[in-house]
Amino acid sequence: MRPAALDWSVENCTIARAMEILGERWTLVVLREVFNGVRRFDDMRVRTGIPRQVLTNRLAMLVERGVLRREPYREPGSRPRHEYRLTEMGLDLWPVLVAVLGWGDRYLADPEGSPLSVAHRDCGAEVRVGLRCAEGHEITEARDVLPRPGPGVRRRNP
Amino acid sequence: MRPAALDWSVENCTIARAMEILGERWTLVVLREVFNGVRRFDDMRVRTGIPRQVLTNRLAMLVERGVLRREPYREPGSRPRHEYRLTEMGLDLWPVLVAVLGWGDRYLADPEGSPLSVAHRDCGAEVRVGLRCAEGHEITEARDVLPRPGPGVRRRNP
DNA sequence: GTTGCTGAGTCTGTCAATCAGACCTAGCCT
DNA sequence: AGGCTAGGTCTGATTGACAGACTCAGCAAC
Numbered sequence: 017m018r019p020a021a022l023d024w025s026v027e028n029c030t031i032a033r034a035m036e037i038l039g040e041r042w043t044l045v046v047l048r049e050v051f052n053g054v055r056r057f058d059d060m061r062v063r064t065g066i067p068r069q070v071l072t073n074r075l076a077m078l079v080e081r082g083v084l085r086r087e088p089y090r091e092p093g094s095r096p097r098h099e100y101r102l103t104e105m106g107l108d109l110w111p112v113l114v115a116v117l118g119w120g121d122r123y124l125a126d127p128e129g130s131p132l133s134v135a136h137r138d139c140g141a142e143v144r145v146g147l148r149c150a151e152g153h154e155i156t157e158a159r160d161v162l163p164r165p166g167p168g169v170r171r172r173n174p
Numbered sequence: 175m176r177p178a179a180l181d182w183s184v185e186n187c188t189i190a191r192a193m194e195i196l197g198e199r200w201t202l203v204v205l206r207e208v209f210n211g212v213r214r215f216d217d218m219r220v221r222t223g224i225p226r227q228v229l230t231n232r233l234a235m236l237v238e239r240g241v242l243r244r245e246p247y248r249e250p251g252s253r254p255r256h257e258y259r260l261t262e263m264g265l266d267l268w269p270v271l272v273a274v275l276g277w278g279d280r281y282l283a284d285p286e287g288s289p290l291s292v293a294h295r296d297c298g299a300e301v302r303v304g305l306r307c308a309e310g311h312e313i314t315e316a317r318d319v320l321p322r323p324g325p326g327v328r329r330r331n332p
Numbered sequence: 333g334t335t336g337c338t339g340a341g342t343c344t345g346t347c348a349a350t351c352a353g354a355c356c357t358a359g360c361c362t
Numbered sequence: 363a364g365g366c367t368a369g370g371t372c373t374g375a376t377t378g379a380c381a382g383a384c385t386c387a388g389c390a391a392c
Contacts, residue, residue, distance in 0.1 A: 019211035026221055030278030030288045031271065035202050038274065041350085044193045052321050053177035057369050063184055067351050072370065082281075095359040097368065105281055107316035111303045113189065114319070115273040116196065120188030123240075123263055129325035130188045136307035137318045143307045145269045149294035150302070158265035160295045161272070163210050167287035172221075199379080215340055225380045230341065253388040255339065 021163070025170040037081050038109075042066050044116065046074050047106070048132075050084065051113060055099035075100055083109070115145045179321070183328040195239050196267075200224050202274060204232050205260075205267060206290075208242065213257035233258055241267070273303045 026032065038044060042064070049060045061071055078084040083106040086098045102109075114134055121130040134143045147155040155161060184190065196202060200222070207218045219229055236242040241264040244256045260267075272292055279288040292301045305313040313319060 019213075019217075021207075021210035021212050022217060022221065024289060026289070028284050028289050029203075029206070030283050031206050031275050031290070032203050033282040034274045034278035035199070039197060039199050039202060041193070041197050044197060045187075045190050048187070048189050049179075052179035054179050055177070058367090059177075059180060061369090063180065064190075067353095068370070069352095069372090070350060073349090093360070094367085108277055108280065110316045110319055111305055112270070112273040112277055114305060115270040115303060116192045117189050119266055119270055120192035122266065124191040125188050126186050126326050131182060131184070131186050131324050131327040132189070133322055133324035135320045135322050136309065136311055136313060137320045139307060139309045139311060141308035141311070143305050143313060143319055145273060145303050146306050147269055147272060147301050148304050149297060150299035151294065151297045153294055153297060153299070155294060155301060158268045161268050161301055162293045162295045164291055164293050166289050166291035168284050169289040216338090219340095226341070227343090227381095228379060231378090251389070252338085 023172055024165055025172045028168055028170065037077070037083065038112070040074065040077075042070060042074050043078065044113065046071070046078065047083070047102075047109060048113065050100060050102055050106070051110070052132075055101060056097070057100075078106075082106075111145055114143060118144055181329060182323055186326055186328065195235070195241065196270070198232065198235075200228060200232050201236070202271065204229070204236065205241070205264070205271065208258060208260055208264070209268070209271060210290075213259060214255070215258075236264075240264075269303055272301060276302055 045064055045066070046060065049055075049064065054060055054063060057071065057075070060066065061068060064071075066074070075084065079086055079100070082103055084100045085103050087101050088096055088098045090096045117130070117132065117134070135141065136143055147161065149155060203222055203224070204218065207213075207222065212218055212221060215229065215233070218224065219226060222229075224232070233242065237244060237258070240261055242258045243261050245259050246254055246256045248254045275288070275290065275292070293299065294301055305319060307313060
């Protein structure tokens with residue numbers, strides 16, 4: 017049984033495009049830092065151990081792609097600097113980050129648990145991602161999800 | 175205001191660990207293929223354009239990490255081969271994939287839309303990820319999510 | 333049984349990215 | 363003037379991506 021997907025093109029696949037940004041080795045780690053409130057070059061570097069050059073490149077790429085923006089700031093008794101903050105586009109990565117965190121927590125955590133958790137600001141309860149269909153059905157079984165061609169699908173050229 | 179996160183260690187961070195697997199350039203693209211039902215080496219290679227060597231490496235890594243497994247099969251009039259299938263661990267990546275897809279669709283799609291969509295098997299309605307807290311509150315605003323240390327948190331050594 | 337085909341690779345060489353470590357720079361402070 | 367510091371550059375070694383040619387096992391047709 018030949019999978020139907022073979023006839024669809026992948027040239028305009030949004031997962032591939034997203035992974036051009038998110039798929040580099042350190043990108044999500046940098047974003048984790050920013051989501052955690054760590055916004056300055058050296059703080060990130062010391063915490064994560066990312067080589068300077070790579071961190072420079074990642075930050076520049078994320079700014080160029082519109083995920084982060086550079087914001088000037090000035091601490092008293094110190095010259096003006098800038099820090100990195102999330103744009104709208106960046107903030108919308110929360111579900112991605114929480115999804116990765118959830119998966120990592122389930123399969124890769126140390127016995128004592130994950131070092132990071134996310135909470136709902138209003139009630140303090142733990143936040144998780146879930147799949148839900150447009151009809152409002154909760155989806156708990158991975159096998160209940162079915163991929164299919166979307167509106168932008170193209171036939172494979174050859 | 176110095177972010178509190180600076181005092182926590184990141185050595186056992188599950189996001190970093192997950193990204194060691196998912197963060198390589200082609201991993202999620204390979205997984206997209208498998209989720210789409212494309213399970214054979216050459217089909218993946220032709221569709222995605224991933225160099226053979228890289229595809230070999232990715233598949234081997236994913237098998238070794240327990241995300242995929244090799245399954246032997248035999249087509250009539252052909253010698254035995256094997257294909258790649260998702261393990262439980264792999265199937266649990268659905269939320270990650272759907273989250274990345276959702277983000278990509280919003281910010282990186284062509285005007286005519288995304289080429290890929292996911293549906294609920296029972297009702298056919300579109301599936302999306304959402305954030306929800308343990309109290310059952312739906313979270314729509316990214317700013318309502320608050321990171322905090324988890325049970326496995328460690329202090330930074332130096 | 334030899335020849336050819338096919339899916340799933342390996343081998344080889346080139347080019348780009350990562351990494352570690354040293355060096356540089358602007359503005360503030362003394 | 364000299365020192366400190368955040369946020370970088372520069373340099374050279376190692377690793378990874380990539381393209382293209384080659385390999386190999388088993389089935390099938392001759």
